[in-house]
Amino acid sequence: MTAESVVRAADFSARFSDRLNPIVIKELRQAVQSRFVVAALMTLLSIQLVALAIFLLASGDVLLNFDAGRQVFMLLYGILLGIGMLFVPLYTGIRLAAERSDANVDLLFITTIQPRSIITGKLLAAIVLTVLIFSACMPFLVFTYFLRGIDLPSIFVVLALGFLVIIACTQLAIFIASLPLGRGFKALFGVGALLLFAVMYFTAVAGSSELVTQGIGSKLGRAAFWQGAGLAVLIFLFWCGLFFSLSVALIMPPAANRALPVRAFITGSWLVSGVVALLISVSQKDHSPLMVWQIVFNIVFAIALFVAVSERESIGRRVQRAIPALGPSRGVAFFFYSGAASGLAWASLMIVATLGLAWLWGKSHGGYMSLDDLHGSVKWLAGMCLYVLGYVLAGAALRRVLFRQLSVGLTWLLSVFLMALGCIVPFLLGYLLFSSERWTSESFGAWMIGNPFAWGVHSYRPLYFLTASSLVVLTLALNARGLLAQIRAFQPLPAATTQTEDA
């Protein structure tokens, strides 16, 4: 190696370091210094070593079976996944939550670093940490190949699956850490996430065990395997993308257009997954994929209605300066800017588009399987979304008229409360006043007129539809003034203002 090549390598290294996300560098430097990381890694390796040693020493004749490799692999894999799913999300989440709770994130906002880079950096650092853990455990896991009963493709595919599960858990932990809540509430959400992780852990271990038992090597040439793998990757990408965009929105300064990353991501996912669902529908001559697509996205958009109604009612000058001046561009931009009116418009439009597309596709491809299921689900979700829109708007009207001191950000709480009242009160009244021994769903169906999820009672659907539509019309009228004012205010910053103030 010449002196020149050493200088060139150092120069390349410095330039590479400059290009890296500063958050990744910071996080990895902290990880290297952290006793917690070193302890976790050493503990994992020790447990794996001890488990392997105990198995080899105590198993006796089992080693002669053609099953030993699989058994040891699942044991080591279970340990790796368990510790990985606990350690990486907890380490990343707790660190971010601690930084989020004081002025550290604020200090980043006044640098040139973007909120997106902060979350990307945290996730990338977690990925590097996971790679480190997997690399350290890889010799143990690959060693099981020599004990027989497991093929190398199974080892690597199952490890890849475990890797994705850990990253998905970490992204969820980053989302929880980004929530603008106190430590107590975050801890509560953290406990909920841990329960979810437990479910994911057992599902992943059970699924991996099944894959390893069947052997993946023989399936690599089959289209069904790649379809399943592709679907798993798509679900992983949607999960991570959704929580990533939500995390970015949550750590953005309040003055920024927080809605953009989330709405853009959901719209993009809606489009891509819709196309994939249609293609699978066509290839299998079955409406089931489209039905699943429309159910999932309508639930997402119904939740988005609650979020939208809690968004701010006026936009600041910082957001205003990015509004396009041209009418058509401004019209499209309106759906992607923070604000209650734009959020409600976007979610409603997406619901109508999803339902309309699913309905029309069913009509135009009547020969496919599961047509009735598709149309049934479309009707069910149309009713549910109509009710939800009504309750959401009712919450906004109630806040404006009766609870003026309540923060706009808590409007969703009023809406949820109203929805709960709508579900419980009519039914309770009916039960107390008119219940008898033969109170069947047909007789009490009328008392479920406030319940968005009661579309199973077919004979009352016209009544439910009428009630939900009336609720939407009434609450829309009550909110019309405010919503129209928001639409009218969606204008770019006048050039004259800037010039005057600059002068």
Add this chain to the structure above:
Amino acid sequence: MKVEIVNLKKHFGATHAVNDVSFSFGAGQVVGFVGPNGAGKTTTMRILATLDEPTSGDVLLDGVSVVEEPERARHLVGYVPDSLPTHRDMSVHDYLDFFARAYGLMGAQREQVVESVEEFTNLLGIRDKMLVALSKGMKQRVSLARALLHDPGVLVMDEPAAGLDPRARIELRELLRVLSGQGKAILISSHILTELAEICHAAVIIEHGKILMAGAISDLLSTNVERRTVLIRVLGRQAELYRDLLEMPGIATAQLQGADVAAEINGTDEACSDVLTALVGRGYRVIEFKQQRANLEEIFMTVTKGVVQ
């Protein structure tokens, strides 16, 4: 560098945290921002640092609006918040290097800047120490060093002296003097008013989001409000002077202080002059009539009511 805060308002629902605040200062000036808790100091400073958006009004840094051009404004302002760096498992040098990267500094330039800032803030000797192991004074210096990395023209410091021991406070004061000498415009909030009076060229007193008083420190101290304290010494007749003063209109209190009589006069310089004229008219042979300057603390207590919104 000129900092202009123009009709700044920030409302949180019904609470008017900042209510039509306007003042300006320039390069090399250190301005004290004084007010009781909840007066609107931190909100104003956060707006100046581009962290919050005002309800209306603006802050112009050499004509650059923090509202409409926050990206440009961020290059001009350095912000030291009231909380200290708390990153675990991170050394002083790594912390500064990280922020230098976050400010977009690259390669050799970054290393040079970090080192010079460490040298300026006297952190070179402890650059490899972990942040959690530092004292408050050290952490405050790290915080200041971080704010100086991109060489901003304006420095906004929220309670930088809080919790510091006298030595750390003196060191901070010296650093601020040097920075002011380098032409930086510094806005500093503090509850230690004697400290502010020593280092600030001007002060702004704020309460309930409104400015109660603003100006050069010397002007504030001399133009204080509606009551003056004067020390009067006459030849003989000291007890008589004391009784006369108590009966004289416009005198709030009087008390004997050794050979002098201290009197609190309701009113401004004119009222003092009237008292002196009256004393001479009554035949007193006045040999000393000295107005006692109020300190910033007294002014603060007089003009503020201490009510939190």
